[in-house]
Amino acid sequence: MIEQYIMSVFIYVCIYIILTLSLNISLGYTGxxxxxxxxxxxxxxxxxxxxxxxxxxxxxxxxxSAGIITSLFGLLLVFATKKLKGDYFALAxxxxxxxxxxxxxxxxxxxRGPLGIPGIPKPSFFGITLTTTFSYLLFAIFITALCVFxxxxxxxxxxxxxxxxxxDDEIGxxxxxxxxxxxxxxxxxxxxxxxxxxxxxxxxxxxxxDPTSFVLHxxxxxLTMVIVGGIASFKGSIIAPFIIILIxxxxxxxxxxxxxxxxxxxxxxxxxxxxxxYYKPRGLFGRVDLA
Amino acid sequence: xxxxxxxxxxxxxxxxxxxxxGINALDNCSLEIKKNKITAxxxxxxxxxSTLFHAISHLISADSGEIYLDENEISPNMPDxxxxxxxxxxxxxxxxxxxxxxxxxxxxxALSQNDDSLLKSLFGKKENFDEKIKxxxxxxGLNKPLNTLATDLSYGQRKLLDxxxxxxxxxxxxxxxxxxxxxxxxxxxxIKHILKELHKKGETIVIIEHDMNFIxxxxxxxxxxxxxxxxxEGIPKEIQDNKKVxxxxxxx
Numbered sequence: 065m066i067e068q069y070i071m072s073v074f075i076y077v078c079i080y081i082i083l084t085l086s087l088n089i090s091l092g093y094t095g096x097x098x099x100x101x102x103x104x105x106x107x108x109x110x111x112x113x114x115x116x117x118x119x120x121x122x123x124x125x126x127x128x129s130a131g132i133i134t135s136l137f138g139l140l141l142v143f144a145t146k147k148l149k150g151d152y153f154a155l156a157x158x159x160x161x162x163x164x165x166x167x168x169x170x171x172x173x174x175x176r177g178p179l180g181i182p183g184i185p186k187p188s189f190f191g192i193t194l195t196t197t198f199s200y201l202l203f204a205i206f207i208t209a210l211c212v213f214x215x216x217x218x219x220x221x222x223x224x225x226x227x228x229x230x231x232d233d234e235i236g237x238x239x240x241x242x243x244x245x246x247x248x249x250x251x252x253x254x255x256x257x258x259x260x261x262x263x264x265x266x267x268x269x270x271x272x273x274d275p276t277s278f279v280l281h282x283x284x285x286x287l288t289m290v291i292v293g294g295i296a297s298f299k300g301s302i303i304a305p306f307i308i309i310l311i312x313x314x315x316x317x318x319x320x321x322x323x324x325x326x327x328x329x330x331x332x333x334x335x336x337x338x339x340x341x342y343y344k345p346r347g348l349f350g351r352v353d354l355a
Numbered sequence: 356x357x358x359x360x361x362x363x364x365x366x367x368x369x370x371x372x373x374x375x376x377g378i379n380a381l382d383n384c385s386l387e388i389k390k391n392k393i394t395a396x397x398x399x400x401x402x403x404x405s406t407l408f409h410a411i412s413h414l415i416s417a418d419s420g421e422i423y424l425d426e427n428e429i430s431p432n433m434p435d436x437x438x439x440x441x442x443x444x445x446x447x448x449x450x451x452x453x454x455x456x457x458x459x460x461x462x463x464x465a466l467s468q469n470d471d472s473l474l475k476s477l478f479g480k481k482e483n484f485d486e487k488i489k490x491x492x493x494x495x496g497l498n499k500p501l502n503t504l505a506t507d508l509s510y511g512q513r514k515l516l517d518x519x520x521x522x523x524x525x526x527x528x529x530x531x532x533x534x535x536x537x538x539x540x541x542x543x544x545x546i547k548h549i550l551k552e553l554h555k556k557g558e559t560i561v562i563i564e565h566d567m568n569f570i571x572x573x574x575x576x577x578x579x580x581x582x583x584x585x586x587x588e589g590i591p592k593e594i595q596d597n598k599k600v601x602x603x604x605x606x607x
Contacts, residue, residue, distance in 0.1 A: 217477060218473065218477065221473075221476040221477055222463065222464075222467060222470035222476045222482075223470055223471065223472070223473045223476035223477070224476075225456065225460055225463075225464065225470070226464065226470050226471055228453065228455060228456060229453040229456060229460075229464055231455075232452075232453035232454050232455055232456065232505075233451045233452065233453055233454075235414065235435075235451055236447075236451030236452065236453065237453070237464070238435050238436040238439065239412060239414075239435065239436075239439050239444075239445050239451070240439060240444075240464060240465050240520065240524050241436055241437075241439035241440035241524065242436055242464070242470075242471055243434070243436045243471065244436070246471065247471060250473060254473075296455075351455070352455045
C-alpha cells in the first residue's frame with residue numbers, strides 16, 4: 065500500500081517537473097509573465113481525454129495531438145495580447161485562465177462541466193496497457209526524461225539564447241534584425257506543448273478530471289516551484305518540484321486530521337516561498353537578474 | 356541629375372516631420388548621408404538628433420516625410436526589425452545589452468542570421484563565429500573574457516560591447532548615438548581611433564555627438580540640428596566658424 069502511495073507521489077513529481085520546466089520556457093527564459101499556464105495544462109488534459117474517449121483515437125495520437133492543440137491555444141493567447149507588456153500581459157494571461165476555467169465548467173456538452181469526466185482510459189500502446197501504478201511510473205519517468213532532454217536542447221540552443229535576449233532587452237534585439245514577436249509566439253507554443261504533455265500525463269493517471277484541477281491556486285503552486293527553483297534555471301525547475309511536493313507529503317505521516325492538513329500545506333508552501341525570497345531572492349539555482 | 360545624387364547617398368531623408376504633442380521633434384528635416392563617409396549630427400539637447408535615429412530605425416513612426424535607403428523608399432509601415440535586416444545597425448545612448456548574456460552571446464546573436472529558427476538551431480550545422488568575434492573585439496579593444504556577463508561590465512565596456520554588436524551585425528550603415536557620452540578621456544580617444552579604423556575600411560557611419568572638438572578631425576560632413584531642423588551643414592571647418600551654430604550652442 066505504502067509503495068503505491070510513494071509511486072503515486074513520484075508520478076506527481078514527474079508531472080510537475082514537466083510543468084515547471086515548460087512554464088520556465090515562457091516565464092523564465094522569454095520573460096513573458098504567463099499566469100495562464102495552468103489553463104494550458106487543463107486544455108492538454110481535456111484534449112487528450114476527449115480525443116481518446118470521444119474519437120476513439122489511440123493513446124499516442126491523442127497524447128501528441130493534445131500538445132499540438134494546446135500550443136495553438138498558447139499561440140492564440142500570446143497573439144491576442146501582443147500589444148501588452150509586463151504586468152498588463154500578466155493580467156491578460158490570468159484572465160485567460162479564468163476564461164478557460166469557465167469554458168471547461170460551462171461547455172457541458174463537451175466537458176460534462178462540473179461533473180467532470182470519469183473513467184479516462186489508461187495509456188496503451190503496442191497492445192500493452194499501463195494498468196499498474198508501477199508501469200505508469202516508469203512511463204512517466206520516461207516521458208519526463210524525454211521532455212527534460214528536449215527542453216534542455218531548446219533552451220541551450222542559439223534559439224534559446226534569443227529567447228533570453230528577448231527577455232533582457234526586446235528593443236536591443238529588434239535593432240539586430242530579430243523579430244521578437246515571432247520569438248514570443250514560438251516560445252509560448254513550445255511552453256504550451258509541454259504543458260499539454262503534463263496535462264495528458266495527469267489525466268490518464270488519475271483517470272478523472274474536472275475543472276477544479278485547473279484553478280488559480282494551482283497556478284500559485286506552479287509559480288512557487290518556478291521561483292523556488294529560480295527564474296530561467298534549468299536545474300532549479302527539476303529540483304523544486306521534489307521539494308515543493310515531497311515536504312508537505314511528509315505531513316501525512318504525522319496523523320494530523322485532514323481538515324488541518326489542507327490549510328497546513330498552504331502554510332508550508334508560503335513558508336518555503338518566504339524563506340527562499342528572503343535568503344535566495346533569485347531562487348535556489350537562479351542566476352538571472354531581472355531588471 | 357537628381358537620380359545620380361541619390362545614388363551616392365546611402366540614406367536620403369526628405370521633409371521628415373515628427374511631433375510629440377505639439378512639440379516638433381523633427382521639423383521638415385532633410386539630409387543626405389553619403390556612402391563611405393562619416394557624417395556627424397550635432398546640436399543642443401532636445402534638438403531632435405535621437406528622434407531622427409529612432410525615425411530611421413522605425414522605433415517611432417514619423418508623421419510625414421520620406422526616407423530612402425540607397426534608391427529605395429522605405430515604407431513607413433515596415434516593422435523595426437525589418438529595417439535592421441535591411442542593413443541598418445545602430446547603437447543607443449544607453450547601451451541596450453542583454454544583461455544575463457555573455458559577450459560571446461551578444462556577438463553571436465548579432466552575427467547569426469538563422470538563430471531565430473528553432474529547427475535550424477537544433478538540427479542545423481553549428482555556426483562558428485570565433486574568428487570574427489576575435490577580430491571585432493580586437494578592433495574595439497574589449498579584452499574581457501568571452502564569458503563575461505553584460506551585467507558585470509563597466510559603463511565604458513558596455514559602450515564598447517554595444518559598438519561591437521553593431522559592427523558584428525551585417526550592415527551597410529551604422530548609426531551611432533553618442534558613442535562617447537559619459538566616457539573617460541582615455542576611452543574617448545580609443546573610441547575615436549576605432550571610428551577612424553572603421554572609416555578606413557569604408558564604413559558608412561552617422562554619429563550623434565555633442566562635443567564639437569571630438570568630431571572636428573574625425574568626420575567628413577556635419578549637420579547641425581536645432582528645434583528639429585537642420586540649421587547648418589558643411590565640412591567641419593565651415594561649421595566651426597558658422598555664426599548660427601554658435602548661437603544655437605551658446606545662446607545670443
